Amino acid sequence: xxxxxxxxxxxxxxxxxxxxxxxxxxxxxxxxxxxxxxxxxxxxxxxxxxxxxxxxxxxxxxxxxxxxxxxxxxxxxxxxxxxxxxxxxxxxxxxxxxxxxxxxxxxxxxxxxxxxxxxxxxxxxxxx
Numbered sequence: 001x002x003x004x005x006x007x008x009x010x011x012x013x014x015x016x017x018x019x020x021x022x023x024x025x026x027x028x029x030x031x032x033x034x035x036x037x038x039x040x041x042x043x044x045x046x047x048x049x050x051x052x053x054x055x056x057x058x059x060x061x062x063x064x065x066x067x068x069x070x071x072x073x074x075x076x077x078x079x080x081x082x083x084x085x086x087x088x089x090x091x092x093x094x095x096x097x098x099x100x101x102x103x104x105x106x107x108x109x110x111x112x113x114x115x116x117x118x119x120x121x122x123x124x125x126x127x128x
Contacts, residue, residue, distance in 0.1 A: 028090045028091050029090045029091075029092075029093055031090075032072060032088040032089070032090040032093075032095055033088070033095055033104055035072075035073065035088060036073075036086060036088045036095055036096075036097050036104045037097075037104055038066070039060075039066070039073065039075075039086050039097065040086070040097045040102070040104065042060055042064040042066050043060065043084055043086070043097075043099070044099075044102070045064060046060055046063055046064055047084075047099070050063075052080070052081030052082060053077045053078075053081050053082070053083070053084035053099065054077070055077065055081070056075070057073070057075050060075075072088060072089045072090065073086055073087065073088050073089070074086070074087040074089075074110075075087075076114065082099075083098075083099050083100060083114075084098075084099045085097065085098045085099070085113050085114040086113075087110060087113040088104075093106055094106065094107045094108065094109070094110060094112075094113070095107065096112060096113035096114075098113065098114055
């Protein structure tokens with residue numbers, strides 16, 4: 001009868017919406033990882049020229065001219081400025097860059113990114 005085309009359209013429409021959401025989530029993940037790579041390069045450059053990591057994202061932006069970075073990031077550094085970590089948060093994943101390993105990695109908990117670990121300042125700096 002006439003119900004078959006209606007059911008078919010509903011199933012196809014639902015599949016397209018699900019696929020669209022999946023693509024959006026994957027795109028956000030790619031952007032967060034790319035931003036972390038950009039931030040890691042700027043942080044490394046800053047550290048080479050200043051012999052320490054910046055105290056905040058604002059200082060990094062001022063010195064390195066970073067732009068077009070979203071606000072899904074948390075930055076912390078050690079009290080002596082010799083270590084730093086950046087946590088990137090996408091819709092469904094966490095990514096971390098640490099000065100110790102110098103790599104962007106997917107993690108399962110924020111604590112894996114030295115955020116809040118001993119030796120790191122309790123305050124955080126978010127990039128706006």
